[in-house]
Amino acid sequence: MxxxxxxxxxxxxxxxxxxxxxxxxxxxxxxxxxxxxxxxxxxxxxxxxxxxxxxxxxGWVDSHTHLVFAGDRSAEFEARMAGESYSAGGIGVTTGATRAADDDNLSRLIRGRVAEAFAGGTTYLETKTGYGLEIEEEARHARLAATQVDTVTFLGAHLVPEGVDADEYVDIVCGPMLEAVRPFVQWADVFCERGAFDEAQSRKVLLTCADAGLGLRVHGNQLGEGPGVRLAVEVGAASVDHVNHLSNDDIEALAGTWSGWDKATSTGSPGTVATCLPACDLSTRQPLAPGRRLLDAGVEIALASNCNPGTSYTTAMNFNVGTAVLQMGLTLAEALRAATFGGALAVRAQDEVGSxxxxxxxxxxxxxxxxxxxxxxxxxxxxxxxxxxxxxxxx
Ligand SMILES: N=CN[C@@H](CCC(=O)O)C(=O)O
Ligand SMILES: [Zn+2]
Structure with a gap:
């Protein structure tokens, strides 16, 4: 037909x-x-x-979402709009609510968010674990997500659970947790930021997950300058996401990863995509990611929704694209490419989707x-x- x-x-x-x-x-x-x-x-x-x-x-390729969650954090958002600042600790609130949701409820919540994304023009979705933070929960979230989206990322290293030693937790993430989620995931990610995981812990998670055959991505440079971007480049991550606070060295390092890629023909060996998340930046009152500078330096960028209950409760890619044009200095063509082919590059699905x-x-x-x-x-x-x-x- x-x-x-x-x-x-x-x-x-x-x-x-x-x-x-x-x-x-x-x-x-x-x-x-x-x-x-x-x-x-x-x-x-x-x-x-x-x-x-x-x-x-x-269709939009939304390469960064956290759709597996229950509970509500609108009061935290309201307090932020009244002057509080964002901290990683809010992740623990969602973890508690999500653990309390049974499989049927959690699946229904994911399905609703996927339906919203599709209704807004998204046709390819990545999503992550990261609100389980214990072995069975992370595996359950990965299993439920895998039936509803195109590709799943393991983010056991999202937050160190309260009362647990950080290095001991990293050992769990790299050992039994990784083994439990492995059948359901293609990617691994780490929140490399103050209040979450430091450089050495992040490196350990990424290298161990790479050994297990997973592709890599990093949450980096969201709340301040830090080692996230450099680490993503060092381990050959497919993307580094947020990228709000970048030094010239960070931008140069990212640009260097694209030396084997020919943008004129969209062929060659892709580097580390810088994924910009404008809705998240607005919702956390962070400076918008420097998409213009990244493009001018020769870095491929993606635009994604980062749908999650803490920093960006929206799957609206139309909004992200409009904002990138209005506020990030991108041309329409650049924004459209970032939200389609750029997203596809970030999940290494550029031969299949994105154009x-x-x-x-x-x-x-x-x-x-x-x-x-x-x-x-x-x-x-x-x-x-x-x-x-x-x-x-x-x-
Ligand atoms: N930054 C880390 N993770 C999410 C927020 C998670 C939360 O606050 O619940 C993000 O991508 O913004
Ligand atoms: Zn995220």
Missing amino acids: AELITNIGELTTVDAEARVLHDAAVVIEDGRIAWLGSASAAPPADTMVDADGAAMLP IEVGKRADLHLLNAPAAIHLAYRPGMPLTRSVWRQGLRIR
């Missing part, structure tokens, strides 16, 4: 040449993009959708707008009209 989507006013492909086609059409077959080009040249298909001149993009090209997964986002710039031009408006994921229309 082939489906033709025609009369697309503006088709942003995010391919290597950054082609934007007008009066375009796309054909989906077996869950993949089978054809794209001028609407007047489109081949026949079994079914047809008229896009009415609207803009189409690749509209023949052979790739048919993950498509049709807007209620004639041009994608409306994402920034009409901030906060409900601009997602239809979404296809793996070729199936899910909205």
